[in-house]
Amino acid sequence: MRIFITGGAGFVGSNLAVNLKAKYPNYHIIAFDNLRRRGSELNVKNLRELGIEFVHGDVRNSEDFESLEFDVLIEASAEPSVMAGMNGGRKYLIDTNLNGLVNSLEAALKQRAKVIFLSTSRVYPMEVINSLNYEESQTRYSLHVNNIAGVSERGFSEKLSLDGYRTLYGATKLSSEYIIDEYVHMFGLKAIINRSGVIAGAGQFGKVDQGFLTLWAANYYFNKPLSIFGSGKQVRDILNVNDLFDLIDLQIHAFDKFEKERFNIGGGLDSSVSLLELDTMCKTLLGDKKVAFQELRGLDLKYYVSDNTKINSLGWQPKRNVTNTLKEILFWIEKNEKELEWIFAS
Numbered sequence: 001m002r003i004f005i006t007g008g009a010g011f012v013g014s015n016l017a018v019n020l021k022a023k024y025p026n027y028h029i030i031a032f033d034n035l036r037r038r039g040s041e042l043n044v045k046n047l048r049e050l051g052i053e054f055v056h057g058d059v060r061n062s063e064d065f066e067s068l069e070f071d072v073l074i075e076a077s078a079e080p081s082v083m084a085g086m087n088g089g090r091k092y093l094i095d096t097n098l099n100g101l102v103n104s105l106e107a108a109l110k111q112r113a114k115v116i117f118l119s120t121s122r123v124y125p126m127e128v129i130n131s132l133n134y135e136e137s138q139t140r141y142s143l144h145v146n147n148i149a150g151v152s153e154r155g156f157s158e159k160l161s162l163d164g165y166r167t168l169y170g171a172t173k174l175s176s177e178y179i180i181d182e183y184v185h186m187f188g189l190k191a192i193i194n195r196s197g198v199i200a201g202a203g204q205f206g207k208v209d210q211g212f213l214t215l216w217a218a219n220y221y222f223n224k225p226l227s228i229f230g231s232g233k234q235v236r237d238i239l240n241v242n243d244l245f246d247l248i249d250l251q252i253h254a255f256d257k258f259e260k261e262r263f264n265i266g267g268g269l270d271s272s273v274s275l276l277e278l279d280t281m282c283k284t285l286l287g288d289k290k291v292a293f294q295e296l297r298g299l300d301l302k303y304y305v306s307d308n309t310k311i312n313s314l315g316w317q318p319k320r321n322v323t324n325t326l327k328e329i330l331f332w333i334e335k336n337e338k339e340l341e342w343i344f345a346s
Ligand SMILES: NC(=O)c1ccc[n+]([C@@H]2O[C@H](COP(=O)([O-])OP(=O)(O)OC[C@H]3O[C@@H](n4cnc5c(N)ncnc54)[C@H](O)[C@@H]3O)[C@@H](O)[C@H]2O)c1
Pocket: 006, 007, 008, 009, 010, 011, 012, 013, 032, 033, 034, 035, 036, 037, 040, 057, 058, 059, 060, 075, 076, 077, 078, 079, 080, 096, 100, 118, 119, 120, 121, 195, 196, 197, 198, 199, 200, 205, 211
């Protein structure tokens, strides 16, 4: 089997590539990346050493990958920040996330390859989520379940309304989903869409606008300043990247079971954490540290927890909790301390 991973040197893409190669040594894995994300370049040597083919290219240029052959395409290249486009860079965001997606779908059609698309919980509008009722405890918001489609004590399902504003990043992902639907309907493309909330684990070069678990762990570890925006009671469920691998593995090998569907996937309520709770976990593991409080950012969500009911019914559920994931991240930072310090310092 030949598996082509766009964004293959990024956090998710490289983790999937490494896990696939470890489990299926005979598979040909191609990691394709333009190395735009700070830190992705550090993964290339490891990918090559493991026998994964690395191709330096750009999804915006179809000629960069038109000669490659593959059976499955995992679309994991993106400008993945919710803040993307706020201070310029809108053309890059749209060219990569949308035109890059179209180039990838065209390549998949030509190769008769199956597509797995990494979408995001950010397709759900901010107002829809922030206007729900929440109860506020000492450390977190909890969802007060109203009679609203897609909302339950388990979190948010695929039935949550899509009506409203969602950030430019979310808009590129939702548009991509609609384009994929048309390719499926009009041209017979085989595709699966996974909408995930926060994905975390070793190998993520976290920054303020994306990858907060790693950012927190790294700033504690390297003793860098940290700020909580708002009350710190905002809650996210955390999907360990190795749990994501288990799902992608299942989907690649039982594609028919999942195809033409979109799934909310995440750590779920049992693997959810607020910033205040994460901060306490870091204090317990790494010692005390003063954290500043700043005004809430406009694009923040009070709460996001994935209701995994639909994907659970097809045989997948996450196994790792937030503590496991945080410990994996800290182990990775400790092991690669010298290389990582300058990245997390900037
Ligand atoms: N990490 C998360 O919490 C999360 C959550 C939901 C969805 N996702 C989605 O998962 C995918 C992977 O995210 P990630 O966290 O690994 O991000 P990442 O930034 O670590 O990886 C993305 C990779 O894409 C590459 N890239 C960017 N523009 C490119 C281009 N024009 N051509 C080729 N490569 C390009 C980057 O260099 C980077 O290595 C993205 O589609 C993202 O939207 C991520």
